[in-house]
């Protein structure tokens with residue numbers, strides 16, 4: 001079964017064709033980063049308008065790259081939440097229109113669920129149960145995936161998301177947008193132990209808080225205007241990574257006590273592209289008692305292959321989504 005997936009929840013217009021949930025025939029991502037960079041963040045109205053302009057071409061390119069046409073597509077899926085309302089509506093409307101025109105099922109996909117399926121696309125042997133850390137511009141979530149479609153949210157941020165903290169600190173340091181990749185690059189020239197920034201909520205449950213860490217960076221730089229910016233970037237990044245890894249390992253330990261099969265960890269979302277986080281998790285994997293799945297960078301950041309993959313499992317479990325359904329900006333999981 002071939003599914004055309006569409007992703008427009010934030011500032012990436014993406015389309016992909018995936019066969020049987022795992023075989024990616026094509027994956028096209030058109031980034032709007034240049035349109036939003038001058039504003040230092042995603043401007044929802046600009047994002048919606050850009051999606052409208054791009055979506056047909058991106059879908060056409062995904063079909064050509066897959067060597068197929070709409071008539072050979074068996075179902076059409078789109079991210080229907082969470083995300084920016086106007087942006088989501090573009091993908092949802094496009095998917096429903098195509099489904100109606102070619103008389104095939106439409107599947108609305110949860111963006112968080114899609115980020116988890118990115119790992120299944122990358123690693124054909126991977127099956128639940130596993131623990132996922134989703135770290136993006138809008139979310140920081142620890143989720144147990146007990147089975148396909150069965151999730152338990154174990155921890156979430158109480159304020160800023162991890163990616164949001166990267167973006168805000170980068171903006172304060174004058175590193176441009178998006179901030180995550182900029183801090184990641186600059187950190188390689190800095191000392192992660194130079195400044196002892198706080199590790200918020202470490203040892204305090206499974207929830208995260210990054211707003212105070214961002215403030216700590218601002219206060220430190222104002223007090224030490226001559227500080228090496230690379231040291232600030234590296235020390236901030238080290239604090240975020242320490243918290244993410246400690247919380248992830250804490251959850252795995254608890255889950256393992258409940259179910260000995262919980263030995264696999266999966267990461268997803270844009271911050272999962274972070275080199276320091278990936279290096280730390282590679283070390284954990286090398287220790288031997290934990291299997292860490294690190295999807296390729298292109299599958300960590302927003303893409304439509306993960307949407308088409310999640311849709312395949314959802315369609316098999318629940319059947320098509322009604323064409324009367326809409327976009328759900330605050331959609332939750334679990």
Ligand code: KG4
Pocket residue numbers: 010135136137138139162163164166167178179180181184269270271272273274275300301302
């Ligand atoms: O998942 P994603 O592509 O879009 C959302 O659903 O939000 O994540 C985007 C976020 C941004 O905050 C960006 O700064 C961050 O992921 N990001 C990174 C890196 N690459 C992207 N953060 C840290 N290090 C990176 N290498």
Ligand code: ZN
Pocket residue numbers: 111115136269270301302
């Ligand atoms: Zn995302």
